[in-house]
Amino acid sequence: DVYKRQLILQCSSLGFAQVDSATGAKAAGKQTGNMNANTPAELISREILFGNPDRSGVALSPDGKYISYLAPHKIEGSEVMNIFVAPVGSPAQAKVLTKETMRGIRTYAWAYNSKHIVYIQDQGGDENWHVFAVNVTNSEIKDLTPFTSVAARINRISPMSPDAIAVDVNDRTPNHHDVYKISLESGERTLLYKNDLFAGIETDASLNPRLGRKVTDDGGAEIHKIKDDGSTELFETIPAEDSLNTTTMGFDSTGNLLYVLDSRGRDTSALLEINTQLGDRRLIAQNSKADAGNVLMHPTKLTVQGVRFNYLRPEWKVLDDSLAADFEYLKKINDGDFSLASRTLDDRSWIVAYEQAHGPTQFYRYERLDSGKPGIATYLFSNYKALENLPLARMNPVVIKSRDGLDLPSYLTLPVWRDVDQDGRPDATAEGEPLAMILLVHGGPWARDSYGYRPMVQWLANRGYAVLQVNFRGSTGFGKRFVNAGNREWAAKMHDDLIDAVNWAIENKIAKQDRIGIMGGSYGGYATLVG
Numbered sequence: 001d002v003y004k005r006q007l008i009l010q011c012s013s014l015g016f017a018q019v020d021s022a023t024g025a026k027a028a029g030k031q032t033g034n035m036n037a038n039t040p041a042e043l044i045s046r047e048i049l050f051g052n053p054d055r056s057g058v059a060l061s062p063d064g065k066y067i068s069y070l071a072p073h074k075i076e077g078s079e080v081m082n083i084f085v086a087p088v089g090s091p092a093q094a095k096v097l098t099k100e101t102m103r104g105i106r107t108y109a110w111a112y113n114s115k116h117i118v119y120i121q122d123q124g125g126d127e128n129w130h131v132f133a134v135n136v137t138n139s140e141i142k143d144l145t146p147f148t149s150v151a152a153r154i155n156r157i158s159p160m161s162p163d164a165i166a167v168d169v170n171d172r173t174p175n176h177h178d179v180y181k182i183s184l185e186s187g188e189r190t191l192l193y194k195n196d197l198f199a200g201i202e203t204d205a206s207l208n209p210r211l212g213r214k215v216t217d218d219g220g221a222e223i224h225k226i227k228d229d230g231s232t233e234l235f236e237t238i239p240a241e242d243s244l245n246t247t248t249m250g251f252d253s254t255g256n257l258l259y260v261l262d263s264r265g266r267d268t269s270a271l272l273e274i275n276t277q278l279g280d281r282r283l284i285a286q287n288s289k290a291d292a293g294n295v296l297m298h299p300t301k302l303t304v305q306g307v308r309f310n311y312l313r314p315e316w317k318v319l320d321d322s323l324a325a326d327f328e329y330l331k332k333i334n335d336g337d338f339s340l341a342s343r344t345l346d347d348r349s350w351i352v353a354y355e356q357a358h359g360p361t362q363f364y365r366y367e368r369l370d371s372g373k374p375g376i377a378t379y380l381f382s383n384y385k386a387l388e389n390l391p392l393a394r395m396n397p398v399v400i401k402s403r404d405g406l407d408l409p410s411y412l413t414l415p416v417w418r419d420v421d422q423d424g425r426p427d428a429t430a431e432g433e434p435l436a437m438i439l440l441v442h443g444g445p446w447a448r449d450s451y452g453y454r455p456m457v458q459w460l461a462n463r464g465y466a467v468l469q470v471n472f473r474g475s476t477g478f479g480k481r482f483v484n485a486g487n488r489e490w491a492a493k494m495h496d497d498l499i500d501a502v503n504w505a506i507e508n509k510i511a512k513q514d515r516i517g518i519m520g521g522s523y524g525g526y527a528t529l530v531g
Contacts, residue, residue: 443522
């Protein structure tokens with residue numbers, strides 16, 4: 001009876017196409033705006049909201065012959081994320097390459113020989129990470145770091161070294177990672193740099209160790225050049241106030257141009273190009289409100305072609321005119337925020353992912369034209385079919401003022417039946433009451449909330465709560481003044497920001513003053529205890 005009632009409510013309020021009276025099965029349909037402020041949406045199960053996606057990490061092989069992704073694979077009574085691969089024109093023919101049963105694979109990458117896929121994995125969550133290579137043609141899996149109690153990590157995968165990769169391994173001493181070149185076919189490793197100094201090593205496209213980064217006693221950092229003979233010299237000094245906003249982003253294919261995200265001498269991180277031979281510096285892109293984020297590099301030249309800034313919603317700044325027509329076209333075919341998930345070496349084929357807050361991520365295959373005109377985008381699939389056509393809530397970006405005048409980029413999500421006109425404010429009920437509200441605090445605190453589909457947010461909104469996410473001072477992505485304003489302010493001004501945002505919601509008749517909840521993990525858990 002409860003199930004029937006939910007179906008009736010769903011169809012009457014959401015305008016779904018039809019319900020099969022014999023089976024109760026829903027035909028696919030879309031919201032039509034017939035919802036009213038007194039009729040809750042259908043209850044969406046936690047299994048759907050928090051379940052594994054159908055696909056993630058969609059990518060093309062460098063030669064464009066294969067498409068790959070992570071997907072759940074049922075084996076030995078468990079179902080966790082594994083790597084699948086298929087001919088590029090026939091995704092439905094995908095075969096599973098890996099056989100993980102305890103813990104799903106989180107990330108992977110194609111080697112540039114288009115024959116191997118590399119990934120990292122631990123055993124049951126022990127965080128002793130190993131680097132593996134799987135052969136696409138025969139599914140043979142090789143552990144490239146077969147050592148006990150190591151935390152290996154992939155340093156560099158380069159088109160200039162298609163059959164080997166650079167790997168960081170701490171088998172000699174747990175405190176520092178040495179850099180090795182490891183053959184994908186044989187597993188043979190060659191020491192590139194014995195490291196007793198640095199927290200991280202930057203290699204170039206030829207897998208040569210070029211830079212080392214170390215933390216200074218005052219919380220800043222130093223970047224040192226690594227010479228051919230293994231000796232080092234100081235290259236850059238990063239003050240403590242810039243340490244969270246300044247980092248290297250890699251070399252171009254010549255090894256002469258270094259790209260850096262840099263907040264020194266400015267507030268937000270800008271993208272710079274440094275000629276390591278001549279010492280020349282060139283400002284490439286900056287934004288007054290947000291740090292430079294994702295950097296788009298040419299597949300073979302490794303030169304910067306675009307950079308994405310994310311204040312409230314991501315925005316691309318195209319730096320290479322040859323991509324301008326493509327990006328203009330891609331912005332129009334879907335209202336989600338797009339990113340280039342994968343590109344072939346010849347740059348003719350792309351996988352483009354569109355993220356939205358009120359539905360699954362949608363993937364397209366995009367074929368470019370030589371003429372400089374827009375190419376052709378073909379829809380492939382969403383990352384989670386079960387989310388399609390469900391009454392998911394929209395996320396509304398808002399900027400809230402703190403008591404001392406800071407702008408707090410935030411996100412407000414309301415139950416769909418309380419925001420039918422989608423203006424980010426509760427529609428009046430018969431009683432005209434605001435909503436019970438959950439303040440959902442992000443972790444870190446050196447992290448941020450951003451726009452997109454969030455299972456926890458949708459779960460709460462679907463149960464009738466308003467959800468408020470606040471980028472309080474100390475959050476990253478909004479410049480060094482904002483992140484450093486959180487120094488020594490745990491349980492003080494950082495928490496005042498959260499309270500100011502709650503008071504804003506009360507004053508704007510969004511939240512009931514006596515029905516406010518607070519929750520979060522990591523720093524958000526700390527803030528919950530403070531609250």
